[in-house]
Amino acid sequence: MTNDVPIVLVHGGAHRAACWNLLMRELEAVGRRTVAVDLPGYGRDSTIDPTPRTLADGIEATAEVIARLARPVMLIGHSLGGMTISGVAECMSDAIDHLVYLAAVVPRDGESAESMATADGMKASAATYVLDDGERIGFRPEMARGIFYNDCPDDIVAAATEALVSTDLGYLTTPVTLSADRFGKIRKTYIVCTRDQAIDPETQRIFARIHPGMAIREIEASHSPFLSKPTELAALLCCL
Numbered sequence: 001m002t003n004d005v006p007i008v009l010v011h012g013g014a015h016r017a018a019c020w021n022l023l024m025r026e027l028e029a030v031g032r033r034t035v036a037v038d039l040p041g042y043g044r045d046s047t048i049d050p051t052p053r054t055l056a057d058g059i060e061a062t063a064e065v066i067a068r069l070a071r072p073v074m075l076i077g078h079s080l081g082g083m084t085i086s087g088v089a090e091c092m093s094d095a096i097d098h099l100v101y102l103a104a105v106v107p108r109d110g111e112s113a114e115s116m117a118t119a120d121g122m123k124a125s126a127a128t129y130v131l132d133d134g135e136r137i138g139f140r141p142e143m144a145r146g147i148f149y150n151d152c153p154d155d156i157v158a159a160a161t162e163a164l165v166s167t168d169l170g171y172l173t174t175p176v177t178l179s180a181d182r183f184g185k186i187r188k189t190y191i192v193c194t195r196d197q198a199i200d201p202e203t204q205r206i207f208a209r210i211h212p213g214m215a216i217r218e219i220e221a222s223h224s225p226f227l228s229k230p231t232e233l234a235a236l237l238c239c240l
Contacts, residue, residue, distance in 0.1 A: 005097050006069050007237065009036040010062055012079025012104070013167045014139045016042050019078075019160065023226040026234035035069070037062050039084065043165030044136065052135050054170030055112075059087035063095075072097035076237070077104050079198065079223065080167070082207075083113050086176050086183060093182040098240065103193040103223050106207040106214075109178040113171065121203025123147070136166040147198045151222040151229075160227060188214040189240050191225075191233075198223040215240075 007027060009020045017036035024034045040061050041053025062084055066073055075096050077085035082104030089096050105116055116122065130137040139147065144161040152160070178184070190208035194201050208216045217236060219225050225233045 003031055004071075006071065006073045007032055007034045008062070008066055008069070008073045008075050009034060010058075010075070010077040010081040010084050011036070011039065011042075012077070012081045013137075013171065014042075014164045015078075016163065016165060018163065019224070020226055022230040023233055026230045027237070030234065030238060032234075032238065035065055037065050039081075039171075041168040041171070044168060046133075046135055052170055053168045055083055055087060055174035055176065056170075058084045058171060059091060062088045063092050066092065066095050071095075074098040074100060074237075074240070076100040076102055078102045078226070079104050080113055080171060082106055083171070083176055086178060089186050090176070090178050090183040093186055096186050099186050099188045100237070100240065101188070101190045101207070101214075102225070103191065103196050103199055103204060104207070105199075106190070106210050107176050107178065108210060110175050112173055112175040114173050115175070117172070119203060121200030121206075123198055123200065132169075136168050137172070138166040139164055148223045149227060150197050151195055152224065152227050156227050160224070184211070190214055190216050191236065192216060192218045193221045193223055193225055194218055195221055196223045 011019050017038040020036040027034045039058040072095055075085045082101045086107055089099055105113055141161050145157050149157045149160055192201050192204045208214050221229045
C-alpha cells in the first residue's frame with residue numbers, strides 16, 4: 001500500500017468510531033491519513049429517535065465519507081462491519097483500492113449477518129450473548145471481556161465496556177447484494193485474530209476463502225486488536 005491511500009475504518013456491532021482511536025494514533029504517527037466512520041443508529045435511544053436504522057443506512061453513511069476523500073481508499077471493516085464494507089464496495093467499487101476484513105464476517109451475494117450467525121465458530125451468538133428489545137440488540141457488559149477484549153489491560157476493558165452501545169436489528173437482518181464485476185474486482189485481505197473469542201479463528205479462515213484471491217494475514221490478538229495491539233496492527237496494515 002502506498003502512503004497516499006487514505007484508510008477508512010468501519011466499526012462492528014455494539015461499538016462506535018471511537019473504538020479506533022488508539023489505532024488511528026499509531027497510523028497517523030507514521031503519516032497515514034485515517035478516518036473512522038460512526039455508523040448511524042448505534043446507541044440509538046428509541047424514546048428520542050424512533051426510526052430504526054439498517055445496513056443500507058450504514059452503507060450510505062460510509063459511502064458519503066469516502067466520496068469526500070475524492071480518491072480510492074483502503075476500507076477496513078471489523079466484525080459486523082464486514083457487511084457494511086462489502087455493501088460499500090458493491091455500490092462504489094472504483095473508490096475502493098483495497099478491502100480489509102478484520103476478524104469480520106464476509107458475506108456471499110444475498111446473505112445477511114443474521115443468516116451467518118449460526119455458523120460453527122460464531123461464539124457471539126444472538127441467543128447466548130445479547131439482549132433484544134425487538135428493535136435493537138446489546139451485549140451484556142459482563143460478557144464483554146471474554147468475547148471482545150480477552151487480551152486487553154483492565155483499564156482498556158473498563159473503558160471499552162462502558163462505551164458499548166446497542167445495534168439496530170436492521171444491520172443484522174438486511175442482506176447485501178454483491179456482483180463479480182463490482183465487488184469481485186477489488187483487492188481483498190482478511191486479518192485473522194488468532195486469540196479471538198467472538199469468531200473462532202478457523203471460522204475466520206473459512207470466511208477468508210469465500211471469495212477467491214483474498215489474501216490472509218494473521219495477528220496474535222483477541223477480537224479487538226485495535227485496542228490490545230494497536231502498534232502491531234498499524235504495522236501490519238501499512239504492509240498490505
